[in-house]
Amino acid sequence: MNQIQFIGTTPQQLRNDINNDVKTQIDELKKCFQPKNPEELLSRSETAELLKINLSTLYLWTKKRKLKSYGLSGKVYYKRSEVESALIALND
Known part of the structure; x- marks a missing residue:
């Protein structure tokens, strides 16, 4: 100063x-x-489509706490950043 x-x-x-x-x-x-970028929320369908899985698999993964879901007005959402960070790199 x-x-x-x-x-x-x-x-x-x-x-x-x-x-x-x-x-x-x-x-x-x-x-x-x-x-700060706003967090992108994905619906259940968008999340399942992103992961190339069906909704029942998404439900099981959420129940097993592999993915964390958020509720708003009776609807379920997932944070894109958390979904992407839950992916594990596989070594070939």
């Missing part, structure tokens, strides 16, 4: 110094700012 000396400083110089410091801080924040 810069040291500001008030003696011999005009009000306009002080304003300019403050504005420059604020702009510098905002620019630093912009570099670090990562907007």
Whole structure:
């Protein structure tokens, strides 16, 4: 942080110094700012289609806690990021 000396400083110089410091801080924040992407929710059908399985298999995987489901207004959804992270890479 810069040291500001008030003696011999005009009000306009002080304003300019403050504005420059604020702009510098905002620019630093912009570099670090990562907007949060909204989580994509998939319906049961979309999830089953993504995984190329039928709805009964999806139900069993959910019941066995291989996948986590979320309820909203009586409907079941899955978070795409969690479905994708549940996939396991197989070594050939």
